[in-house]
Amino acid sequence: MPQTLLAETLLGDGRTVSIVEPTSADAAAICDLIREAFGSRATVEPPPPALAETPQKVAAALAEGFGVLAVVDGVPVGVVIVSLDGPMAGIHRVSVRPGYQRQGIASAMVEVAIELLTARGASAVELVAREEFPQVVAWWRRHGFVEVGREGTSLTLARQLPVRLEAPSADDTRAIGRRLAGVLRAGDVIIASGDLGAGKTTLAQGLGAGLAVAGAIISPTFVLSRVHPSTVGGPALVHVDAYRLGSFAELEDLDLEVSLDDSVTFVEWGAGIAEGLAEDYLELDIRRSLDPDDETRWIFLTPIGGRWTASRPELEAL
Numbered sequence: 001m002p003q004t005l006l007a008e009t010l011l012g013d014g015r016t017v018s019i020v021e022p023t024s025a026d027a028a029a030i031c032d033l034i035r036e037a038f039g040s041r042a043t044v045e046p047p048p049p050a051l052a053e054t055p056q057k058v059a060a061a062l063a064e065g066f067g068v069l070a071v072v073d074g075v076p077v078g079v080v081i082v083s084l085d086g087p088m089a090g091i092h093r094v095s096v097r098p099g100y101q102r103q104g105i106a107s108a109m110v111e112v113a114i115e116l117l118t119a120r121g122a123s124a125v126e127l128v129a130r131e132e133f134p135q136v137v138a139w140w141r142r143h144g145f146v147e148v149g150r151e152g153t154s155l156t157l158a159r160q161l162p163v164r165l166e167a168p169s170a171d172d173t174r175a176i177g178r179r180l181a182g183v184l185r186a187g188d189v190i191i192a193s194g195d196l197g198a199g200k201t202t203l204a205q206g207l208g209a210g211l212a213v214a215g216a217i218i219s220p221t222f223v224l225s226r227v228h229p230s231t232v233g234g235p236a237l238v239h240v241d242a243y244r245l246g247s248f249a250e251l252e253d254l255d256l257e258v259s260l261d262d263s264v265t266f267v268e269w270g271a272g273i274a275e276g277l278a279e280d281y282l283e284l285d286i287r288r289s290l291d292p293d294d295e296t297r298w299i300f301l302t303p304i305g306g307r308w309t310a311s312r313p314e315l316e317a318l
């Protein structure tokens with residue numbers, strides 16, 4: 001069975017890194033790679049189980065879950081093993097061959113692993129990282145993982161995976177917004193991302209219709225923030241465009257806190273800026289299809305915090 005090409009990325013020297021799904025035929029090479037990568041780290045006690053990896057165990061892990069392999073010039077240089085046991089998935093053995101590290105290979109592999117897990121319906125993913133490697137822990141935190149447990153110096157880090165919705169047309173995106181409005185209540189914050197023209201404002205139009213607020217929902221680009229009061233005594237919709245804002249401090253100048261508790265706050269271009277608004281928020285990312293003739297949008301909803309994790313089933317039913 002041939003390897004399946006999942007993604008490609010480039011090294012600093014211009015060589016292509018192919019991200020593929022390996023097969024059991026790759027088990028021995030993957031085992032060598034894991035042992036080499038983990039063996040090159042500083043020694044820790046107790047030693048990581050990765051150092052006792054065998055081709056048989058790798059083959060079994062690939063059969064039960066799946067792998068993500070990075071290949072340069074036909075040679076494996078990075079691997080991630082993913083286990084999928086019910087809704088909670090696990091990421092294991094994140095390995096990049098010495099000499100290929102710090103070039104985005106681990107990020108590319110983890111991104112692909114998370115996309116595959118999302119497509120296969122997993123709702124959360126966890127992993128174990130050693131406290132002795134604070135830069136590794138910091139790397140996972142930058143990828144959205146938070147500490148959920150610890151045993152000795154082994155930290156369990158986890159993150160929610162997005163709920164993925166398909167919107168073939170602009171009307172479908174509006175309809176998703178309208179249904180999402182049914183899940184919303186005062187105090188909710190939605191942080192939206194996606195390229196220019198992805199459909200963030202289109203989805204906000206559906207939210208506005210669902211919340212029955214006054215005023216046309218248009219791109220607030222030149223206004224930065226617009227308040228749409230409810231016509232039915234419900235929460236207002238505060239529609240914000242953070243495109244021109246560089247920091248949370250600039251967003252704070254908009255005084256969104258004043259309206260936050262009584263409104264639904266929807267921030268376009270909010271990723272990396274608006275997370276300070278609330279501890280719990282819904283991350284919304286809209287992606288276009290890779291085919292330029294296809295207007296389908298993929299809408300990814302990631303619950304952050306207890307309010308949203310508890311509402312995950314309602315998001316899945318949208």
Ligand SMILES: Nc1ncnc2c1ncn2[C@@H]1O[C@H](COP(=O)(O)OP(=O)(O)OP(=O)(O)O)[C@@H](O)[C@H]1O
Pocket residue numbers: 167168169170171172173194195196197198199200201202203219268295296297
């Ligand atoms: N499936 C779809 N979902 C959403 N919009 C779509 C879809 N198909 C086509 N469109 C069109 O794409 C455009 C999306 O524009 P919109 O203003 O909503 O994007 P945006 O993400 O808010 O962009 P900006 O970052 O510029 O604010 C609209 O013209 C919409 O009609």
Ligand SMILES: [Mg+2]
Pocket residue numbers: 200201202219220268
């Ligand atoms: Mg917009």
